[in-house]
Amino acid sequence: MVVVVDPQLAGVAGNMIIGALIGLGAHPGKVVEVMEAAASYFGGVDVKVSDVKRAGIKATYVGVKKASIPHFKYPEFLEKIEAIDHPLIDDKMISFSRAVFHTIAQAEAKIHGKSLDDIHFHEVGASDAVADVFGAAFAYFSLGLDGERVYSLPVALGGGSTTSAHGRIPIPAPATLEILRGAPVRGGPARMELATPTGAALLVNMVDEFREFLPLTRIVEVGYGAGKMDPDFPNILRIIKGSKSLEEDKIVLFETNLDHLSGEIIGNLFDDLIGEGALDVTVTPILMKKNRPGHLLRVISRLEDQENILRRIFKETGTLGIRAFPQVHRTILEREKIPFKVNIRGEWTVNFKVASLDSEIISARIEYEDAKKISSKTGIPLREVIRIAEEQFKDWVDGEPD
Structure with missing residues (x-):
């Protein structure tokens, strides 16, 4: 089984993740119970789950109304997280939630040039953020998704500006950008905040790999989580559950043109590269510039063997350059x-x-x-x-x- 989170149209927020997971089968009553219980340690929330339509698409909306906005320093905040006690909240959920908030805290510390101990949690430390993180954690673990391969498509960020505890800030928020560092993102499609720090932190802690496109899968079920606003585009997050009969792995593909080696040296090169861990070696006759006959050497390597193989090609062939196609996805039976x-x-x-x-x-x-x-x-x-x-x-x- 594989899981694909799709935030490429309307971004990602904590309540959207929860709504999509409820759409996949997480128990709404238990999710609400966990959210309200966890948030009670931070001032409390009132949670309502309802079916709504966003641009004509039916989705699950998880509305969270907070009672207060407490300000905690990060160490105090973690102490309160550890103190949460409820029959539906186990150690895995506590650990996961700590990791999510640690991701946020690290981003805030870098942005403001402070240590973790000096960071104050404002919006992200409010009771509604705690409710979102614990609600998502409960739904995630109750569906057994921690045992599956989870992918994410590129994240829509929105645009414009918004008001925060620090005054007027650009969209996407600096913390959101920092959290999503290295992930594929895109601006728009609206002048509003589509990806929140809490949603981004949940996403990077749930996802094993970001992809530009859906991986090869057979779709089994789709859950739709709604955002609060109802603009002129579907303000929804999709989470897709699928089955996978074909496996994939990541490889590196090297190739270089050779026009100065004898057949004996090329033949010996096969054994050398296989000995270094190459998965496959092929040599194809080609016609090079100025009508010189030559050979195209192509080598498939595992990620962990790529440096040794690259060095071996240089050493054995004397070529001046090698083309590398990193992290090619290979579908295998x-x-x-x-x-x-x-x-x-x-x-x-x-x-x-x-x-x-x-x-x-x-x-x-x-x-x-x-x-x-x-x-x-x-x-x-x-x-x-x-x-x-x-x-x-x-x-x-x-x-x-x-």
Whole structure:
């Protein structure tokens, strides 16, 4: 299962996250109970959950009315968070909430040039912010999303200016920008605050990875959380739950043009790069400038092996430059090695590399070294060994009971 948060049209706020999670099945009554219980330590709130429409789209709105705006220094604020006691609030929720507020505090400290101990929580330390963080935490954990891969699409920030405890400030707020440092963001589509510090801090603590587009998934369910305002665009946050039959991993792709190496050196390069951890190495004949014949070397690497492989390419080829395509997403089938007994002038135990999609075998190939060993021992051509072995494996699969 995968989860995708979609704040690319209307941004993100704490109550929008809660509304979307309720839309995915979090219990609204228990969410309200947790929000009001946590906020009671900070002056109290009144929470109402309702169905609304934003630009014609039905969504869940979580309205939070605060009773007061207390001012706490960060250490005192954390002490009050730790003191929260309620049957529905467990240690995981406390720890998660602390992390969210720590994210906010770090941003505020950097912006104002102060230490964490000297930071005062104003709006973000108010009872409604505490309610939002604990309500989102309860809904998140109650749905089991902490055990899933969570993605986020780019965040819409809004624009213009607004009034805060520090006076008139630009939108997005400085804290919001600091919290979302490194995440893909965009301005607009309205002159209003769309991404709040609390919403941004919840997002970065829930999300494993930001993406420009939806990852490959089969959509199972969508929850819609509404913002307070009803402008001329859908002021909603979507959270999408999907199933994933195909796995993805991140790789780095290196390539360089070679026009000065002999076939022997290029052949040896294969073994060297595989020894450094390369996942794949290919060499393609090409025609270079001034009609010089050459080769295109392409190497696929895991992220953790990229520096060693890069150094090896430079050292072995003497090339002056290498093109790198970092963090390419590669979709892969589920793969495993299966031991199998073949009968080719005797019985041999070999390994088959098997790839599956939705529990159906898509590809099954005998390991090259095993096939080569049988060919060497029996004198049967390698291509014939591979053909016989793979036919026997297919007969075995087709003969298995459902």
